[in-house]
Amino acid sequence: AQKVTQAQTEISVVEKEDVTLDCVYETRDTTYYLFWYKQPPSGELVFLIRRNSFDEQNEISGRYSWNFQKSTSSFNFTITASQVVDSAVYFCALSEAGQAGTALIFGKGTTLSVSS
């Protein structure tokens, strides 16, 4: 069965600190897709990144970076030099290529609070 676990419920940091959000997934499919979404207080989910299971190359986008390791079934997200605007709930999600559609299975989310 597919499952996404985000063990960190809440994280609090001070501005300019680096922070890593953990994500562990379970799937039987060999082809799958992993996502990170951000949900600010307004409620709308904002897409951050998509990785497919065949591409383990780490990715960096500005202050954001993602570390995908198939050996440990993890897809961790690091924010460098955090800012107050990064405060939000972050969700990791999984979609399996073998299913009929493209349903996303979400973790329970990690609430990040960045204080100035």
Place this chain on the structure above:
Amino acid sequence: DAGVTQSPTHLIKTRGQQVTLRCSPKSGHDTVSWYQQALGQGPQFIFQYYEEEERQRGNFPDRFSGHQFPNYSSELNVNALLLGDSALYLCASSLAYRDNSYEQYFGPGTRLTVT
């Protein structure tokens, strides 16, 4: 370029009533998915519509039904409302592609409160 829109923004209903939520996908998208997000939880997949057919369904009872129109917009209907149906209902749109799972773009959601 209009993003995903949902209506209404907020809704208050009584137990046992029926509700219809609406979603218009992002321009150019042909697939609509619905998710339920209870307070403090991650979104849970309800179902997905493509070419006016339900393509995939999550673990939700038959009280939850949907429809997709020729213009790709969609409705989510919930019958016999329960207190536990209170949640944020999110609509997401995407572009169907047989061999890839494209990112889904989410709307602002409809906050449903059942009293």
